[in-house]
Amino acid sequence: MTVELLLQTLLSGILFGLVYALVAIGLTLIFGVMDIVNFAHGEFLMFGMYAAFWAFALWGLDPIVTLPLTTLLLFAVGVAVYRLVIRRITDAPMLSQIFATFGLMIFFRGLAQYLWKPDFRSVDHTIVAGKVAFAGLQFGLPQVVAAGGAVLTTAAVWAFLRFTRLGAALEATAADKEAAALMGIDAQKMFALAWGIGAACAGVAGALLATYYPIFPEVGSTFILVAFVLVALGGFGSVVGAFWAGILVGIVEVMGGFLWDPAYKMVLVLSLYLIVVWFRPQGLMGKA
Amino acid sequence: MTRSVRALAAIAALALSLGASAQEEIRIGVIYPLTGAAASTGIELKNAAQLAADLINGTDKSLGLSLAGAGGLPGLKGAKIKLIFADHQGNPQVGATEAERLIAEHKVAALQGAYFSTVTTTASQVAERNGVPFLNADSSSPALTQRGFKWFFRTTPHDELFVQNAFEFLRDLQKKKGIAQPRRIAIFAENTEFGTGAAKLQERYAKENGYEIVEKVLYPPKGTQLTSEVQKLKASRPDIVMQSSYLGDAILSMKTYKDLGFLPTALLANDAGFNDSEFLKTMGKDGNFVISREVWALDLGVKKPVIAKANALLQARHGVNFNGNSARAFTGVFALADAINRAGSTKPEAIQKALQATNIPGADLIMPWGGIQFDATGQNTKGAGIIVQVQDGKYATVWPFDLASRDVIWPMPSWDKR
Numbered sequence: 064m065t066v067e068l069l070l071q072t073l074l075s076g077i078l079f080g081l082v083y084a085l086v087a088i089g090l091t092l093i094f095g096v097m098d099i100v101n102f103a104h105g106e107f108l109m110f111g112m113y114a115a116f117w118a119f120a121l122w123g124l125d126p127i128v129t130l131p132l133t134t135l136l137l138f139a140v141g142v143a144v145y146r147l148v149i150r151r152i153t154d155a156p157m158l159s160q161i162f163a164t165f166g167l168m169i170f171f172r173g174l175a176q177y178l179w180k181p182d183f184r185s186v187d188h189t190i191v192a193g194k195v196a197f198a199g200l201q202f203g204l205p206q207v208v209a210a211g212g213a214v215l216t217t218a219a220v221w222a223f224l225r226f227t228r229l230g231a232a233l234e235a236t237a238a239d240k241e242a243a244a245l246m247g248i249d250a251q252k253m254f255a256l257a258w259g260i261g262a263a264c265a266g267v268a269g270a271l272l273a274t275y276y277p278i279f280p281e282v283g284s285t286f287i288l289v290a291f292v293l294v295a296l297g298g299f300g301s302v303v304g305a306f307w308a309g310i311l312v313g314i315v316e317v318m319g320g321f322l323w324d325p326a327y328k329m330v331l332v333l334s335l336y337l338i339v340v341w342f343r344p345q346g347l348m349g350k351a
Numbered sequence: 352m353t354r355s356v357r358a359l360a361a362i363a364a365l366a367l368s369l370g371a372s373a374q375e376e377i378r379i380g381v382i383y384p385l386t387g388a389a390a391s392t393g394i395e396l397k398n399a400a401q402l403a404a405d406l407i408n409g410t411d412k413s414l415g416l417s418l419a420g421a422g423g424l425p426g427l428k429g430a431k432i433k434l435i436f437a438d439h440q441g442n443p444q445v446g447a448t449e450a451e452r453l454i455a456e457h458k459v460a461a462l463q464g465a466y467f468s469t470v471t472t473t474a475s476q477v478a479e480r481n482g483v484p485f486l487n488a489d490s491s492s493p494a495l496t497q498r499g500f501k502w503f504f505r506t507t508p509h510d511e512l513f514v515q516n517a518f519e520f521l522r523d524l525q526k527k528k529g530i531a532q533p534r535r536i537a538i539f540a541e542n543t544e545f546g547t548g549a550a551k552l553q554e555r556y557a558k559e560n561g562y563e564i565v566e567k568v569l570y571p572p573k574g575t576q577l578t579s580e581v582q583k584l585k586a587s588r589p590d591i592v593m594q595s596s597y598l599g600d601a602i603l604s605m606k607t608y609k610d611l612g613f614l615p616t617a618l619l620a621n622d623a624g625f626n627d628s629e630f631l632k633t634m635g636k637d638g639n640f641v642i643s644r645e646v647w648a649l650d651l652g653v654k655k656p657v658i659a660k661a662n663a664l665l666q667a668r669h670g671v672n673f674n675g676n677s678a679r680a681f682t683g684v685f686a687l688a689d690a691i692n693r694a695g696s697t698k699p700e701a702i703q704k705a706l707q708a709t710n711i712p713g714a715d716l717i718m719p720w721g722g723i724q725f726d727a728t729g730q731n732t733k734g735a736g737i738i739v740q741v742q743d744g745k746y747a748t749v750w751p752f753d754l755a756s757r758d759v760i761w762p763m764p765s766w767d768k769r
Contacts, residue, residue: 068586071611075578083575172386181390183602183629194610203610275610277602277633281388285575320579325570326542328579 067199072321073314078202078210080313082268085213086286087293087305088220089264095300096237096257099149102164104290105283106171107262111137111269112278113179119186119273126186126273127208133270134263141262145255153254168283175280184278191274205275212271216264217306223260224302233257237300289316292336298349308347311335376433377424377697379404379687380453382446382464382474383680385438388573388599389466391629392676396466396489397436398669399677403684404432406664414664415657417715418688426692434684435459439470446470450477450485460697461486463683466676467597468492468544475503484690484702488683489676491622492548496730502699504706504725506686507679508734510545510621513644514552516736517593517619518560520750527752530761533590533616535565539580539604540595540621542569549595549621565589572600577607585613592617598624602633609637609766616762617642626675631744638741640763645739647678648748650756651719661717674746678717686711686723719754 090104114133115126126133144167152163193204224230235243236253244250276282293312297304312332320328339347381400384393408431412420423429435457439446446465453459454477461484465471471490478485479502487495487505491513496505524530536557540546547569557564566587570580581604584592592615596604601624608614620643624630631638649672652659661681662673673681686709691697694705711723713733721733738750740759747757 065586068582072579072582075582075611079576079578176386176390181386181394183391183598183633185602185633187635201610201612206610275606277599277606279388279599280390281386285573289575317576317579317582320570321582325568325577325580325583329571329574 068321071200072317074200074202075206076314076317077310078206078313079317080310081210081213082272082309083286083289083293083313084306084309085216085264085268085271087290087297087309088217088302089261089268090290091294091297091300091302091305092220092264093257093261094294096233097149097153097254099152099160100164100291101261102161102287103144103167103171104261104265105285105287106168106175107137107140107265107283108269108272108286109171109175109278109280109283110140111266112273112276112282113175113184113269114266115270115273116184116186116278119189120184125190126270127190130212130267130270134266137266137269138259138263140266141258141260142255144262145258149254149258150251172280172283179280181280185276186273186278189274203275205271209268209271209274212267213309216267217302220260220264221302221306229256289332292332296336296339296346298346301346301348304346304348376431377427377691378433378435378457378459379684380437380450380457380459380462380464381434382437382439382449382453382462382470383466384441384470385436387441389441389597392466392598392624392627393438395628395671395674395677396680398671399665399673399681400434400463400684402665402668403681403688404434407432407685407688414660416661416685416717418685418692424688424692426695427697432684432688432691439465439467439474441467441470443467443469443473447473447477450474451481454478454481454483459483460691460699461687461702463488463680463687466490468495468548471495472544475500478502483699484687484706486683486687486706488679488686490545492544493552494544494548496728500729502703504686504709504729504731506683506723506731506734507646508736509730510549510552512734513621513736514549514556516644516738516750517553518556520738521591522560523750523752524759524761528759528761534563535588535590536562537566537568537584537587537589537592537615538564538594539568539570539584539592541572541597541600543572545597545623546595553593570600572597574600577604578611580604581607581611581613584615585611590616591619593619593621594625595621596624598627598629601625601627601630605634605637605641612766614763614765618763619643622646622675626739626746628671628674631741631746636744636769637766639744639769640741640760642738642740642749642759643746645675645737645746645748646720646734647673647675647718648737648739648746648756649673650746650748651737651754653756654754655717655719658717673717682716682718682723685716 118124118129191205191208195202232248293305293308297308316328319331383396406419410422423431437449463486468490475485491510493509493511538550540550625643690705694701713722739746740749749759
């Protein structure tokens, strides 16, 4: 009984941690390439969830079916946000950058509340509904699918950065904007691409979460704090770091809450963050 | 010279018109969570409060409550009530700032709010300091009326009564329905004022009534997941879970129960999120069989027609039914209007005095209460609670048995047999 409970809790933590990771890799990508903290990243997630929800509510399309569309849509949103707002503040003082993305966050939340009301929505039946049960353990199928999707997406982003010319150009821009420009890489394009991919990751996360998580205008705020922790914990700009940090935080949060007192679960997560940042300021996988 | 005279005259005219308009309307500041996780509850409360004000300002007497259709307050020559809404975002600091702003900027005659017990605590402190009456219609933390405040009045019963009700309900079930006595209780509550206060009372009454508390989990609201909390509950194998949660957590916890296959014999909820219209909409059939304490239910309209009539008005306007929260917000505005009307003035002292002398009969309310009458602490002594159970996607009154429209279903059927 107890072993089962422990195992169940551990695996639930990992499943949830993978979704955290997916939200965080978009954030860390944007930060790595541009050195801009995107406070509105949780709202990209929220838009992804709403996109999935409305496709379901209006046309009866399953969030999993519309996932590619949601991803493309969010890619476009990311690029648009870059072109309309972020491009103007690329070289602005950090405070202006913070205000700009923070302002976007408030604007997007307000917009969602205005357009779609503050109601809680949910996708009440999906093709991934159901359960996975084995050895006395059970998990919601949507959670398992979401975690699997998170792994695939992270792998795809990682492979893109590692093995494609475009990915290499993106990494080059992240490493040294001027040098990359001298090599003929258009920094503006790379920045737009980073925002597009970053938002698209949030879009994937949103579509996957929509299969089991309530959808409301403030939903991004509950995820974004953890995402920031992952970005710092994994190493600013490190996609792989954010991925492992997601799993770690998922385990610490859920197991810590179970073994100790749930009231302190975030204390554990943030203590872990403080310890890592204290001894390894560059994060687990960041370059010093 | 002539120009400055003209300017002065214009200012004087403006001042006069302002003075005149101030006579015609009674401003009441209303603070609710209009954005944030509880925004959908806040908007329901706002709509209900506005409906109450419009009924008092209007001339349609068909509802049958004594101030409804009065065309404004007769005690103030037909002055209209104007509600000025403010958003506290579920944040106690914002609640206090907004109370300050409503008093300083809008010179409100009284304040109403704030649903969240934590926010009511801070906002009413501001009112107390400024000497402005604060009417609370919907916060249930007992501590609120134990602070010795002179300007604080609460129409709703508080959690002590609700917790007593829960244990009376359990006793009645055993006595009259022959249900075997459950022994093991787990307490599950969010860890702000509302949840911790209720948890303390549940613990005390459980012990007094011979139950065993097998687990007590207090969780921080606004988290992303409740897995560890639910696992802890599951490990304690309770018969009954007594839960106090706001909307987002109520939904999240129910989904987690189902995912992890956790099912107690009964879930006794402490109102709040479980009684929000959104809860049923989002949960669908998974929301069935939750038992909750309530102060109001639509099916009471069979025995008290004014309830059905008021509900029809809200339906016509917003397409939603009243629920316990919005019915109390509605009642709060009527209670304030009644006091201001008798005071015949918008002076805070006069309204305070009138509130202290409030004596509204039960027949003049849309609540199943004996009436409204405040004791020295500002607590309404005539409030009463009921217990409802979600059956077929609706809240049905199941206790007290003489008001019940349906029989209680006990134990909860398992998740896959619904």
